[in-house]
Amino acid sequence: MTGVFFLLFLMIAMNFFKISVVENERYQAMANDQHFGSILISAHRGSIYDSKGSPLAKSASVYKVFLDPRQFQKELKALQESIDKRSKEKLDGTYKPKYDDDGNELNTLPESAEAFKNEAIDFLSEKLGITAEKVSSAMVENSQYSILQDQVEKPIADEVLAFFDEYEFISLNVEEDTKRYYPHNELAASVIGFTSAGGDGMYGIEAYYDDYLAGVDGKTISAKDSNGNELPYRYSKTYAAKNGDDVYMTIDTEIQYTLETHLEEMVTEFEVKNRACAILMNAKTGAIYGMATYPSFDLNEPYEIADTAAAEKIAQLTGDAATKATSDEREAQWKNKCITEIYEPGSVFKVITSSAAIEENLIDLENDSFYCSGSVTLPGAAPIHCHDWGGHGAQSFQRALTNSCNPAFMEIGSRLGVDKFCYYYDAFGLKEQTGIDLPAEGVGIGFEAENMSPVDLAVSAFGQGDTLTPIEMITSYCAAINGGYLLQPYVVDKIVDEDGNIVLKNERTVRRQVISEDTSEKVRTALGNVVTGGSSGGNVRIKGYSIGGKSGTSERLSLDKDEYGASYVCFAPVEDPEIILLVLADMPNADIGYYGSVVAVPTARHIFEDVLPYLGYYPAYTDEEIEELDVKIPLLEGSISDAKDTLDGLGVKYEIIGNGIEVVAQSPQTGSSVAKGGCVYLYTEKGNNVEYAVVPDLKYSSPEVANESIAYCHLNYVAKGASVKKSNAVVNSQSIPAGTRVPFGTTIELEFIVNENQD
Numbered sequence: 156m157t158g159v160f161f162l163l164f165l166m167i168a169m170n171f172f173k174i175s176v177v178e179n180e181r182y183q184a185m186a187n188d189q190h191f192g193s194i195l196i197s198a199h200r201g202s203i204y205d206s207k208g209s210p211l212a213k214s215a216s217v218y219k220v221f222l223d224p225r226q227f228q229k230e231l232k233a234l235q236e237s238i239d240k241r242s243k244e245k246l247d248g249t250y251k252p253k254y255d256d257d258g259n260e261l262n263t264l265p266e267s268a269e270a271f272k273n274e275a276i277d278f279l280s281e282k283l284g285i286t287a288e289k290v291s292s293a294m295v296e297n298s299q300y301s302i303l304q305d306q307v308e309k310p311i312a313d314e315v316l317a318f319f320d321e322y323e324f325i326s327l328n329v330e331e332d333t334k335r336y337y338p339h340n341e342l343a344a345s346v347i348g349f350t351s352a353g354g355d356g357m358y359g360i361e362a363y364y365d366d367y368l369a370g371v372d373g374k375t376i377s378a379k380d381s382n383g384n385e386l387p388y389r390y391s392k393t394y395a396a397k398n399g400d401d402v403y404m405t406i407d408t409e410i411q412y413t414l415e416t417h418l419e420e421m422v423t424e425f426e427v428k429n430r431a432c433a434i435l436m437n438a439k440t441g442a443i444y445g446m447a448t449y450p451s452f453d454l455n456e457p458y459e460i461a462d463t464a465a466a467e468k469i470a471q472l473t474g475d476a477a478t479k480a481t482s483d484e485r486e487a488q489w490k491n492k493c494i495t496e497i498y499e500p501g502s503v504f505k506v507i508t509s510s511a512a513i514e515e516n517l518i519d520l521e522n523d524s525f526y527c528s529g530s531v532t533l534p535g536a537a538p539i540h541c542h543d544w545g546g547h548g549a550q551s552f553q554r555a556l557t558n559s560c561n562p563a564f565m566e567i568g569s570r571l572g573v574d575k576f577c578y579y580y581d582a583f584g585l586k587e588q589t590g591i592d593l594p595a596e597g598v599g600i601g602f603e604a605e606n607m608s609p610v611d612l613a614v615s616a617f618g619q620g621d622t623l624t625p626i627e628m629i630t631s632y633c634a635a636i637n638g639g640y641l642l643q644p645y646v647v648d649k650i651v652d653e654d655g656n657i658v659l660k661n662e663r664t665v666r667r668q669v670i671s672e673d674t675s676e677k678v679r680t681a682l683g684n685v686v687t688g689g690s691s692g693g694n695v696r697i698k699g700y701s702i703g704g705k706s707g708t709s710e711r712l713s714l715d716k717d718e719y720g721a722s723y724v725c726f727a728p729v730e731d732p733e734i735i736l737l738v739l740a741d742m743p744n745a746d747i748g749y750y751g752s753v754v755a756v757p758t759a760r761h762i763f764e765d766v767l768p769y770l771g772y773y774p775a776y777t778d779e780e781i782e783e784l785d786v787k788i789p790l791l792e793g794s795i796s797d798a799k800d801t802l803d804g805l806g807v808k809y810e811i812i813g814n815g816i817e818v819v820a821q822s823p824q825t826g827s828s829v830a831k832g833g834c835v836y837l838y839t840e841k842g843n844n845v846e847y848a849v850v851p852d853l854k855y856s857s858p859e860v861a862n863e864s865i866a867y868c869h870l871n872y873v874a875k876g877a878s879v880k881k882s883n884a885v886v887n888s889q890s891i892p893a894g895t896r897v898p899f900g901t902t903i904e905l906e907f908i909v910n911e912n913q914d
């Protein structure tokens with residue numbers, strides 16, 4: 156007996172142990188579920204603003220519509236009972252219908268509970284945009300909470316509530332929820348990111364700063380009786396929600412828009428197949444003012460395929476292939492390609508090689524001479540060509556950098572040697588994340604010193620063979636020119652809570668000093684000379700601004716031979732750099748153009764022309780620039796002799812049309828610019844027939860030829876881009892197409908480029 160009792164006791168004790176200790180949490184949860192109900196109070200998600208306080212992401216109230224199926228079944232049953240009762244009363248003659256003032260019967264009931272249910276299914280599926288099956292299966296669920304639809308706008312939520320209110324059903328209800336709106340649609344899409352249907356940050360700032368933006372949900376907890384019904388209010392407790400913080404970016408909407416507009420122009424003109432990227436950053440602090448990836452997508456419709464060509468291709472697929480292609484395409488469009496994808500930098504990398512060699516005192520800037528015969532053959536390897544196959548001959552370091560000469564940089568690379576080259580490669584942060592405050596940052600792939608051959612060293616020295624992300628490139632280049640400081644770039648300036656307290660403030664963060672201030676000064680001066688020094692780098696020139704820069708063209712070795720990456724990194728002012736810009740066109744159509752100096756440089760110039768004045772940098776002209784400054788044409792109406800004097804003073808010619816005694820009209824109009832030596836047409840008779848000219852085709856014309864043709868056609872021009880004083884400058888584009896009929900005197904904008912020594 157004792158033995159049997161002991162065994163029984165042991166079994167009971169073990170069960171107690173199992174319930175109270177081992178499975179404690181499970182039973183606790185079951186108990187709580189029976190005794191407590193809770194209603195979620197959603198925290199309001201914080202907004203995202205640009206650097207000027209203009210909203211880029213905001214949340215608005217929407218509603219989650221849900222059904223309590225058990226309650227619904229009870230209510231249906233009660234409704235049927237009322238219907239049955241009333242039909243019995245009608246039969247008995249005891250039912251007294253009531254009418255409103257217009258004679259409509261009040262308190263009518265449906266034909267049957269089943270009929271009401273079917274009507275409700277149709278109504279809900281139509282209003283909420285869900286299938287009838289979804290509604291009908293929710294109605295028979297054995298639960299108290301079944302979500303029918305998320306993110307329902309208020310008018311629809313009100314209609315749905317009113318429908319159920321007619322027969323006093325309380326089983327259908329709504330919960331307030333939030334919806335995210337992005338007022339600028341595509342602008343900075345891959346930087347801002349978006350939220351999932353559940354409201355969690357996905358991609359970009361929405362993901363990186365989700366903890367700040369999300370806030371903390373609150374809830375009301377109420378006790379339930381033994382049947383699971385909620386007890387009255389006095390047994391409940393409410394924990395208020397803590398709303399999310401607001402994020403203020405360093406990105407300026409105006410600058411971002413400028414970047415995206417000019418990237419789009421570049422992609423269209425050069426039929427860029429892969430990606431186009433642009434980053435504009437403060438060279439002293441690392442604050443990013445603009446970061447663009449083209450093509451972009453609409454943050455309000457992130458799941459839609461923005462690339463119409465890709466969308467058409469997907470439309471022809473079916474089943475798994477279609478599903479996979481859609482998800483691949485979405486992933487691709489959501490990516491911030493400025494920070495996630497790697498590329499071969501090409502000659503832009505010569506800035507890093509130069510910095511390392513100058514820091515190590517391996518280059519005599521005054522006396523060194525680098526000889527280029529057009530190619531170099533290293534033992535056991537195929538010849539490595541300079542992009543000028545004829546060779547650059549003997550050159551100083553400055554000339555070699557301006558020429559972007561590969562053999563010269565192979566020599567500089569060999570002076571550094573594998574160990575020092577790799578040391579600086581690492582020091583400039585090219586094999587590590589920059590630490591930018593955005594998710595999914597990629598990392599470049601560089602050689603390791605122990606397995607780097609002489610050929611690897613030679614090609615790496617001029618930027619071929621290693622890969623890095625655009626953000627790594629601009630950050631390392633920035634260190635080369637800003638005094639040597641490798642910065643941590645950032646896109647968020649500050650985060651502010653709902654009471655206005657600053658809870659996070661990003662500031663200049665120096666990761667390390669890579670080269671000395673002295674070396675950096677030499678590097679930025681040399682890069683300034685690249686722009687003024689007559690090579691294709693001069694294409695970025697903007698009169699009145701001191702700009703330094705280096706272009707690059709890399710072969711995409713991983714792909715077919717004819718695929719290139721064209722890029723440019725430039726900065727201003729040269730003496731004390733504050734603004735730095737990277738432009739990358741990955742896989743332009745090589746038949747149209749693939750050199751960095753042809754594809755990326757003009758785009759960079761267009762961006763700087765817009766952004767530098769916007770940021771408060773005003774032109775300061777050199778004496779040489781003053782000489783070639785354009786002339787703004789004033790109002791000349793009135794006395795002919797006054798007009799003549801004015802134009803003589805401005806160095807502009809004139810021609811008088813008509814026999815009147817006063818100037819009554821002029822071309823070009825007041826405020827237009829013309830190059831010095833241009834001609835203004837003065838009309839002296841009212842109703843004079845305007846004389847017309849046909850715009851000539853000036854593409855590839857030298858400055859002299861362009862000047863002559865324009866004058867011959869009675870037109871005017873202003874020159875942009877490379878200096879017209881460079882012997883090899885030619886017209887790259889004209890603002891009014893050839894063949895257009897325009898009035899005499901009209902000003903055409905000509906963009907000059909230097910076509911030699913392209914890289």
Ligand SMILES: [Zn+2]
Nearest residue numbers: 527541547560
């Ligand atoms: Zn060369």
